[in-house]
Amino acid sequence: MASTKTGIEWTDKTWNPTTGCNKVSPGCKHCYAEEITRRFKGTFPNGFTFTIHEERLQQPRTWKKPSRIFVNSMSDLFHEQMPLSYLERIFEVMADCPQHVFQVLTKRAERLSEIAPYLDWPDNVWMGVSVETQKYAYRIDHLREVDAKVRFLSCEPLLGPLELDLTGIHWVITGGESGKNHRPIDENWVRSIRDQCLESKVAFFHKQWGGSTPKKNGRMLDGRSWDEMPAVYRELLTDEELNAI
Ligand code: SF4
Numbered sequence: 001m002a003s004t005k006t007g008i009e010w011t012d013k014t015w016n017p018t019t020g021c022n023k024v025s026p027g028c029k030h031c032y033a034e035e036i037t038r039r040f041k042g043t044f045p046n047g048f049t050f051t052i053h054e055e056r057l058q059q060p061r062t063w064k065k066p067s068r069i070f071v072n073s074m075s076d077l078f079h080e081q082m083p084l085s086y087l088e089r090i091f092e093v094m095a096d097c098p099q100h101v102f103q104v105l106t107k108r109a110e111r112l113s114e115i116a117p118y119l120d121w122p123d124n125v126w127m128g129v130s131v132e133t134q135k136y137a138y139r140i141d142h143l144r145e146v147d148a149k150v151r152f153l154s155c156e157p158l159l160g161p162l163e164l165d166l167t168g169i170h171w172v173i174t175g176g177e178s179g180k181n182h183r184p185i186d187e188n189w190v191r192s193i194r195d196q197c198l199e200s201k202v203a204f205f206h207k208q209w210g211g212s213t214p215k216k217n218g219r220m221l222d223g224r225s226w227d228e229m230p231a232v233y234r235e236l237l238t239d240e241e242l243n244a245i
Helices: 032-039 084-095 109-118 138-144 187-200 239-244
Strands: 003-005 013-015 068-071 101-106 125-130 150-155 171-175 203-208
Touching (some): 084 125, 109 138
Parallel strands (some): 125 150, 150 171
């Protein structure tokens, strides 16, 4: 699984210059990345152990078609074992590929805010943190310190109601958990986040309700899908592409 097209609704493809991770909070309980390493042992001989893949570092330079790229879907870019020198090289590649938007998502918000001042943040790098319950809303405070053009939240798997301070946040994604042992989501939790986004003029994207499979319960909320993207991204699109969203 060097790079893949992905079924994730808010991105086009994935890039994994590292793989492997370990669990840090309840959102990790049924980590799909860990499950994939278990299922495809041949592709992941190190299993879910944090592993650097130098051979993948330059991949985005070879992808000519402008894409939204989810960085490290199989790991966490701010993992404790990620060396600063390798992280700097990853940021160099992203800066050198302005044709792409790079979407980085972490649960390690403390390490993000420690390291962020030492990195250059080109406009095409969007930075997000996961917030699955109110207990982890403090990650947003760390994110706010980061000088990224787009700062976003992934509230997936959403495991409880959230009251969010959306100051300095440009985009919020919600989603329910999927799989055999998925934990339930309450429609009102999502509705409340949607309303908070509307109030704060923050783009809102509801990915899916989850269930035994990701698409099982669809993604409609109050009679429509919610596919908003940050304003900065909409500015990059042609009218035709905008109509297709
Ligand atoms: S931080 Fe992400 S990749 Fe790492 S264990 Fe948790 S869910 Fe999985």
